[in-house]
Amino acid sequence: MAVGLACAVLALSVQVPAAAAGQVELGDVQRAMESVAKVDGVVGAIGEVYLDGRRVGRGTAGSRLLGGKGGRIPSVSRYRIASQTKLMEAAIVLQLVGEGKLSLDDKLSDVLPEMAEHDYVDRAGEITVQQLIRHTSGIPDFVAGGKFDVFDFTTAYKPIDLVKAARTVPREGEPGEYLYSTTNYVLLGMIIEKLTGHDRATEFTRRLFAPLGMKHTYLATKVSDQIKGPHGHGYHPDAKGRPRDVDRLNATSWGVEGAISTAHDVSAFYRALNQGRLVPADLQGQMPRPRPSLCGETVASASGGMPGVSSVTFSSTDGRLQFAVAATLKIDNEKAMAVGDAINKAAEAVLCPGR
Structure with a gap:
């Protein structure tokens, strides 16, 4: 049932001059986004490719609003990067480790004593900071509570x-077994705030957004938070299955995944991360990075999904090349596997068209 993007369909390519590295062949980004937008449940899709920090391709398809309304989404628009926010938070935590303010072996009960004192977290005396970063704490995901x-x-x-x-x-x-849980990153956020004396938004800006020139990126924090500036609208089914606009989201419950960014800015983050400019060298192996699986295992991807959006950033292991994609949705994210498959095939066609 999944709608795929055939690489043969996206064979049109362009030659992009790469600084001190000959030529890089790229597939047609616009055609790739048009194919993603055709997948059932997608409202609009945008994507941009960056090489050594310079945009070398972009595309937009579908519409800004439901029902083909509102025109196309500008490729430079902001969007919610969802769980990709976790990688940013992990980088900040590892910076604190590098500064000697925290240890990977520190127990949760020592860093946040109230978790054990009030039994907020089961087995808090066994869980380490490293396990929180790597989703191996065994702590359940708060979202599963349905509250x-x-x-x-x-x-x-x-x-x-x-x-x-x-x-x-x-x-x-x-503890020690892998179980993906957003609660781990709620706790890491609390640790960041305790050790720095600042809220998460301040530390994200001070440590990442400002130094990397991510001028259009910010962390949502409000109860009713809307994306600033031009952007596409996502939709989520209500109790009767009708798509409702989720341009607003409650950042106090979704805020752990609340970074709002652009293709340019999120590419800057992955470029710096993969080039070793964010985390101390001896701690880079602690980042929860996905294994490279595209283009002869030279490109890895990081994805995020929230009500109304699916976003993925593909980055080469040397940090030179990024392809940032966001698709606004009108279906539940759990039913959007075909969208993820389409985005992955789009990346293959754009980043490694000859394979």
């Missing part, structure tokens, strides 16, 4: 409320 309504734009939650919600979900993993 947080996508369409709630009035209730303000604190990070501890999300941790408490996770405590009501049965544990499915032991």
